[in-house]
Amino acid sequence: MIYQGNAITVSRDDDDDAVAKLTFDLQGESVNKLSGAVISELDEAVKAIQSDKGLKGLILTSAKEAFIVGADITEFQAMFGKGAEFLESMLHRVHGIFNAIEDLPFPTVTAINGLALGGGCEVLLTTDFRVMSDKAQIGLPETQLGILPGWGGCVRLPRLIGADNAIEWIAGGTQNQAGAALKVGAVDAVVPAERLEEAARDILARAIAGELDYRVRREEKQRPLMLNPIEQMMTFETAKGYVAGKAGPHYPAPVEAIKVIQKGAGEERSRAQAIEAKAFAKLAMTDVAFNLVGLFMNDQVVKKKGGQYEKQARPVKQAAVLGAGIMGGGIAYQSASKGTPILMKDIKDDAIELGLKEARKLFAKQVERKKLTTEQMAEKLTNIRPTLSYGDFGHVDLVVEAVVENPKVKGAVLTEVEGLVGEETILASNTSTISITRLAKNLKRPENFCGMHFFNPVHRMPLVEVIRGEKTGDAAVAATVAYARAMGKTPIVVNDCPGFLVNRVLFPYFGGFSLLMQQGADFQRVDRIMERFGWPMGPAYLLDVVGLDTAVHAGEVMAEGFPERMGSLGGEAKGEGGGKSAIQAMFENDRLGQKNDKGFYAYEEDKKGKPKKVTDKAAIELIKSVVKETREFSDEDIIARMMVPLCLETVRCLEDDIVGSAAEADMALIYGIGFPPFRGGALRYIDAMGVDAFVKLADGLAEELGPLYAPTEKLREMAKAGEVFYPAPVQR
CATH class of the missing domain: 3.90.226.10 (2-enoyl-CoA Hydratase; Chain A, domain 1)
Incomplete structure (x- = not known):
C-alpha cells in the first residue's frame, strides 16, 4: 500500500x-x-x-x-x-x-x-x-x-x-x-x-x-x-x-x-x-451564487424527505386516473412515460379521446426531440388503458381523481370508486382548492385518502403537493409520495387548509395586484416590473394563463377560509375600501384568459401555434372601471406591494405547520409557481432583506392596506431577536 x-x-x-x-x-x-x-x-x-x-x-x-x-x-x-x-x-x-x-x-x-x-x-x-x-x-x-x-x-x-x-x-x-x-x-x-x-x-x-x-x-x-x-x-x-x-x-x-x-x-x-x-x-x-447553492441544499432536503417516505411505501404497480381530458391525459402520460401502467377512466368517449390525444401529442414531442423512438413511443402508449367502466379497478394500487373542481362531483366520484377498489387501495384527489378533510367525510376508509395536487401543464411542472387530511394515514401519504417520485415529480407533503400551500401563498400576491389596480397602477407596467424582478410572467399574464374563472373560484375559497386578510379575493371586496377587483371585472365580462383568447391581454397564435399575448384596449378600458384613485408608484413600491403579502403568507404557512420546513416551503414556490430561483424562495428573500427590515416594510404598508400586509407576532419576535429562517452554516 x-x-x-x-x-x-x-x-x-x-x-x-x-x-x-x-x-x-x-x-x-x-x-x-x-x-x-x-x-x-x-x-x-x-x-x-x-x-x-x-x-x-x-x-x-x-x-x-x-x-x-x-x-x-x-x-x-x-x-x-x-x-x-x-x-x-x-x-x-x-x-x-x-x-x-x-x-x-x-x-x-x-x-x-x-x-x-x-x-x-x-x-x-x-x-x-x-x-x-x-x-x-x-x-x-x-x-x-x-x-x-x-x-x-x-x-x-x-x-x-x-x-x-x-x-x-x-x-x-x-x-x-x-x-x-x-x-x-x-x-x-x-x-x-x-x-x-x-x-x-x-x-x-x-x-x-x-x-x-x-x-x-x-x-x-x-x-x-x-x-x-x-x-x-x-x-x-x-x-x-x-x-x-x-x-x-x-x-x-x-x-x-x-x-x-x-x-x-x-x-x-x-x-x-x-x-x-x-x-x-x-x-x-454574489447573492445569486449564495441563493442557488441554498436552492441545491433545499432540494436535497426535499429529496431526502421524499426518500424517507418512499422507504415506508407499498409500491404502486398499477395506477388509475378518473377523468380524462387535458389534465387526466397529462397525468396518464406522465405515469406511462415513467413506466407505471395506468387506467384512464371517464364516462364519455369524447373525453377519453381528448385524454389519449393529449398523451399522444406529448409522446410525439418526445419523438420529435429524439428522446424516444417511434417504437418506444408505441410501447409506452400501451401503458395507458382507456376505459368507460370500473371493470379492472379491483387490481389498482392508487387512484388519482381528476374530475371537475366541484366538491359535490368529486365527493360522489370518490364514494363510488371506494366501493369498487381493494381495501388497501389509495385514493388521491387532484384538487387545487377543496379541503381534503371535507372530501373525506363520506368515505369509509378516510385513512386511505389524501390530496395529490398536480400543476398544469403536468409534464412540465415538477411539483406535486401531497395533502394530508385530518384522517389521512401514513401509508396513504407514503404511497402517494412514492408514486409521485416514480412519475419523475418532486412531492412535498403539506397539511390541509384552504389553498393548501402554493395557492394559499399565491393568492395574497394576486390580492396585492388587485389593490394596485384599484389605485390606478398600469397592469402592463406591473407585469414588466415583476418579470424584471425575476418572475417568468407578471401577475396579469399569470392570471390569464391560470384562467380568470379558476382565479375567481379559488379566490372565493381563500376569502371564505381567511376572511380577515383575504376577504377582498372573493368577488366584491369586503376589506379595505370595498369595490370590485380587476379579476372579478374580467370574469364578469367573459374575459377568461388564454382559454377564450381574451383576459388582461388578447391572444393570437404564433408561428408554432402557441398563444401570444398582445395589448387589448378593451381590457385597459375595463380596468378603468375598478380604479378608485390614481397614484404614482415607483418600481420599488410595486415590488413591495406584490411581494410582501406572498412572503407573509409563506411565513404563516410555516408557523401554522402547513409545511414542515423553510426549505420545503421555498422549493414548493420555486417548483410550483416559478418563484425566481436566483432569489432562493420567499423565506430566503426575507432573510436577504433582513427580518427586521422586512417587518418594518410590511408594517408601513399594513397601516394603509390592512391585514394582508400585517406581520405575524412570531415574525416580530424573530426580528427583535435577530433570528433568520436559514441560520448561517458553520465554518469549518
Missing part, C-alpha cells in the same frame, strides 16, 4: 506492480464527494506517489457506483462566507494538487465508471488519457449554482475539446453521455463497464511502451489555445451574445465562464488558472 486514507487509497496494480492505482472510496458515504478533507487526502496521496521512484504509470478509479459526483456542496456557503481572498488561496492550492497529477513523470489514465461531475470531472481532466464506461456521464454543472468550474475546468476542457464545445458544456452546465464525450474528444475510449479497467490498463501499457505519446497530450492541455484573432472573435463574441440571451440578466455565471475561457485562451496554464480563480471568487461573493 502506497497510501491509505478515509476516502483515497493508492496501491500497486495487481497486474503490474510498477503501476499505481489511486481509488476514490469515501467511507460512510454512498457516493464520492470532494470535501476539504478529501482534497487534503488527495494532496497526501499525490505526494506519496511522487515519492515512490519505482512507478511507471497511474490509474485513477472509483470503488463506488459513481466516479465522483463533485465537490461537497454542503461546504460551499460557509466557504464563500470567508471571502474572495480565502477562496482564491484555496483554489490555487487545489490547482497545485491537480497540476501535480498532470505533471507526474509517467503516463496517467482515468477509468470513468459512473457520474463524474464538477470537481470530479476536473479531476479526470488532469490525466493524460480517459476511458469511459458506456453508462457513465461527465460534465461541469457549476454555472447552475451561480459559479464556474474553479479547479481547472475552464482551462483544461477548452484545450482538450475546443473552445466552442467547452463553452457549450460549461455555459450549459450539461451532463454528457459517453458517446457525446467520445465524439468531441473528452475521452479516448468508451467500453462496457465490465471492460473498463482492462481498457484503462491497455491504454496505460501502450503509453508506457511509447506507442502513445502522453507528453504531446500534456503540451496540448497546458499551452495557449491555437486560435487566431478572427477565430477568437467568432467563437467568443457570438457565444456571449447567445448565452446572455438564453441565461437572462439574473444569471451571470454562464457568460462569465465564457469570458474566463476567452481571457485565458492566450495564456499558459498557471496564468489561465489565476484568471479562473479570480472569476470564481468574484461570482461566489
Whole structure:
C-alpha cells in the first residue's frame, strides 16, 4: 500500500506492480464527494506517489457506483462566507494538487465508471488519457449554482475539446453521455463497464511502451489555445451574445465562464488558472451564487424527505386516473412515460379521446426531440388503458381523481370508486382548492385518502403537493409520495387548509395586484416590473394563463377560509375600501384568459401555434372601471406591494405547520409557481432583506392596506431577536 486514507487509497496494480492505482472510496458515504478533507487526502496521496521512484504509470478509479459526483456542496456557503481572498488561496492550492497529477513523470489514465461531475470531472481532466464506461456521464454543472468550474475546468476542457464545445458544456452546465464525450474528444475510449479497467490498463501499457505519446497530450492541455484573432472573435463574441440571451440578466455565471475561457485562451496554464480563480471568487461573493447553492441544499432536503417516505411505501404497480381530458391525459402520460401502467377512466368517449390525444401529442414531442423512438413511443402508449367502466379497478394500487373542481362531483366520484377498489387501495384527489378533510367525510376508509395536487401543464411542472387530511394515514401519504417520485415529480407533503400551500401563498400576491389596480397602477407596467424582478410572467399574464374563472373560484375559497386578510379575493371586496377587483371585472365580462383568447391581454397564435399575448384596449378600458384613485408608484413600491403579502403568507404557512420546513416551503414556490430561483424562495428573500427590515416594510404598508400586509407576532419576535429562517452554516 502506497497510501491509505478515509476516502483515497493508492496501491500497486495487481497486474503490474510498477503501476499505481489511486481509488476514490469515501467511507460512510454512498457516493464520492470532494470535501476539504478529501482534497487534503488527495494532496497526501499525490505526494506519496511522487515519492515512490519505482512507478511507471497511474490509474485513477472509483470503488463506488459513481466516479465522483463533485465537490461537497454542503461546504460551499460557509466557504464563500470567508471571502474572495480565502477562496482564491484555496483554489490555487487545489490547482497545485491537480497540476501535480498532470505533471507526474509517467503516463496517467482515468477509468470513468459512473457520474463524474464538477470537481470530479476536473479531476479526470488532469490525466493524460480517459476511458469511459458506456453508462457513465461527465460534465461541469457549476454555472447552475451561480459559479464556474474553479479547479481547472475552464482551462483544461477548452484545450482538450475546443473552445466552442467547452463553452457549450460549461455555459450549459450539461451532463454528457459517453458517446457525446467520445465524439468531441473528452475521452479516448468508451467500453462496457465490465471492460473498463482492462481498457484503462491497455491504454496505460501502450503509453508506457511509447506507442502513445502522453507528453504531446500534456503540451496540448497546458499551452495557449491555437486560435487566431478572427477565430477568437467568432467563437467568443457570438457565444456571449447567445448565452446572455438564453441565461437572462439574473444569471451571470454562464457568460462569465465564457469570458474566463476567452481571457485565458492566450495564456499558459498557471496564468489561465489565476484568471479562473479570480472569476470564481468574484461570482461566489454574489447573492445569486449564495441563493442557488441554498436552492441545491433545499432540494436535497426535499429529496431526502421524499426518500424517507418512499422507504415506508407499498409500491404502486398499477395506477388509475378518473377523468380524462387535458389534465387526466397529462397525468396518464406522465405515469406511462415513467413506466407505471395506468387506467384512464371517464364516462364519455369524447373525453377519453381528448385524454389519449393529449398523451399522444406529448409522446410525439418526445419523438420529435429524439428522446424516444417511434417504437418506444408505441410501447409506452400501451401503458395507458382507456376505459368507460370500473371493470379492472379491483387490481389498482392508487387512484388519482381528476374530475371537475366541484366538491359535490368529486365527493360522489370518490364514494363510488371506494366501493369498487381493494381495501388497501389509495385514493388521491387532484384538487387545487377543496379541503381534503371535507372530501373525506363520506368515505369509509378516510385513512386511505389524501390530496395529490398536480400543476398544469403536468409534464412540465415538477411539483406535486401531497395533502394530508385530518384522517389521512401514513401509508396513504407514503404511497402517494412514492408514486409521485416514480412519475419523475418532486412531492412535498403539506397539511390541509384552504389553498393548501402554493395557492394559499399565491393568492395574497394576486390580492396585492388587485389593490394596485384599484389605485390606478398600469397592469402592463406591473407585469414588466415583476418579470424584471425575476418572475417568468407578471401577475396579469399569470392570471390569464391560470384562467380568470379558476382565479375567481379559488379566490372565493381563500376569502371564505381567511376572511380577515383575504376577504377582498372573493368577488366584491369586503376589506379595505370595498369595490370590485380587476379579476372579478374580467370574469364578469367573459374575459377568461388564454382559454377564450381574451383576459388582461388578447391572444393570437404564433408561428408554432402557441398563444401570444398582445395589448387589448378593451381590457385597459375595463380596468378603468375598478380604479378608485390614481397614484404614482415607483418600481420599488410595486415590488413591495406584490411581494410582501406572498412572503407573509409563506411565513404563516410555516408557523401554522402547513409545511414542515423553510426549505420545503421555498422549493414548493420555486417548483410550483416559478418563484425566481436566483432569489432562493420567499423565506430566503426575507432573510436577504433582513427580518427586521422586512417587518418594518410590511408594517408601513399594513397601516394603509390592512391585514394582508400585517406581520405575524412570531415574525416580530424573530426580528427583535435577530433570528433568520436559514441560520448561517458553520465554518469549518
